[in-house]
Amino acid sequence: MEPFSQKIIAWYLKNKRDLPWRTTQNPYFIWLSEIILQQTRVDQGMAYYLKFVKEFPAVAHLAKADNEKVMKLWQGLGYYSRARNLHTTAKLIMTDYNGVFPDDYAEIRKLKGIGDYTAAAIASFAYNKPHAVVDGNVYRVLARVFGVNTPIDSANGKKEFATLAFELLDKKKPAIHNQAIMEFGALHCKPINPDCNYCPLQTMCIAFEKKIVSELPVKSKKTKVRKRFFNYIVFSYKNQTIINKRITKDIWTSLYDFPLFETETELTEAEFLQSKEWKAFIKKMPYKITEVSKPFKHVLSHQLIIARFWEIKCEKPLKEIAIKNALVIQEKNIHHYAIPRLIDNYLLQK
Ligand code: SF4
Structure with a gap:
C-alpha cells in the first residue's frame, strides 16, 4: 500500500x-x-x-x-x-x-x-x-x-x-x-x-x-428536500420594529428573525389577510400594508425555504402587539443581533 x-x-x-x-x-x-x-x-x-x-x-x-x-x-x-x-x-x-x-x-x-x-x-x-x-x-x-x-x-x-x-x-x-x-x-x-x-x-x-x-462514489439515498413557506411580518412604528428570538428545535435556534407564520403554500394577499395566523398577530391594531416583498428562496441541506416579507405600518406603539419572545427594537439596530442569512438578504435589498 x-x-x-x-x-x-x-x-x-x-x-x-x-x-x-x-x-x-x-x-x-x-x-x-x-x-x-x-x-x-x-x-x-x-x-x-x-x-x-x-x-x-x-x-x-x-x-x-x-x-x-x-x-x-x-x-x-x-x-x-x-x-x-x-x-x-x-x-x-x-x-x-x-x-x-x-x-x-x-x-x-x-x-x-x-x-x-x-x-x-x-x-x-x-x-x-x-x-x-x-x-x-x-x-x-x-x-x-x-x-x-x-x-x-x-x-x-x-x-x-x-x-x-x-x-x-x-x-x-x-x-x-x-x-x-x-x-x-x-x-x-x-x-x-x-x-x-x-x-x-x-x-x-x-x-x-x-x-x-x-x-463513483455511490450514494444510496437521495436527500429529500422539504419545501417550507415562511410569511415574515415586518412591523414598523416610528422607526421601530419587532424581532423574535428563535427558541424552538428548528433551524436557526438562538438566532433572531421577524415574527413569522408558516403555511403549506404561498399565500396571495387576500389569503394572507384572511388567515387566522395573521388575525392573531394583528389583533385590533390599526395598520396598513406598505409593501409585500418578492419571494426569497433560501436553500438549506434538507429544506427549501420560500419567504415573503409583509411590511406592516402600525398606527400605535408596537408593544401593544404582545408576541412571546419578541423584542421591540430600533430598526437600525437589527444588525446588533445574530440573524439568519435569509433575513440579511432581505435587509440588503431594501
Ligand atoms: S485518482 Fe481521480 S483524478 Fe486520478 S485518475 Fe483516478 S479518478 Fe482521475
Missing part, C-alpha cells in the same frame, strides 16, 4: 494551498478550523476562521464569551448548532480538562459536536496520532482509486471505507498523509472534471481504467 501514500504526499508537497490552520499544531486552532470548514468552502471559511482566532485567541477566551457574541460572529455560516456545540465544548475543556485539549482520540470523540472525522483530524494534525480521516474528499478518492462501489452513506460503506483509509494510512506520517488525501480530493480528484490526464495515481486508478470515474 506504500505507493499510494508516497504518491499522494509527493503531490501534496508540490500542490498544497497555504492555509493558516496547516501551519499550526495548536489543537484549539485545528478544532476551530475543522468545525468552521464542515460543509463550507475554504474561501468562505477562511474569513470566519480569522475572525474567531482574532476575537478568541485561546480556548479560554471562547469559553468566557457571551453566547450572543459567538452566534453573531458565526452569522452567515449556517448550521448554527455547530456554533452552539463549539461554545459548549470550549467551556467543558476549561472545567473538565483544565483548559488543555485532550490528546487521546476516544477522549476527543466524546466532546460535543466532534464526530469520527473531526476527532481523527485533531488527533492526527495536532498530535500526529495514527487515525485516518474520512470526509467527502477521502470517500471520493478511495472509491475511485480502489473501485469501491459500496454506497458511502450505508453502514457497510462507512465501515469499509474507514478500514481501507486506515490500512492506507502512513502510520509514521499520519498528519501529512491525511492532509494530502483531503487536499488531493479537493483540488485534483474533484467531483466534476477530475484531472485524470495529469494524475499521479492514474496507473493505479481502477475507476480510470474501467471508465467509471463519474459513477
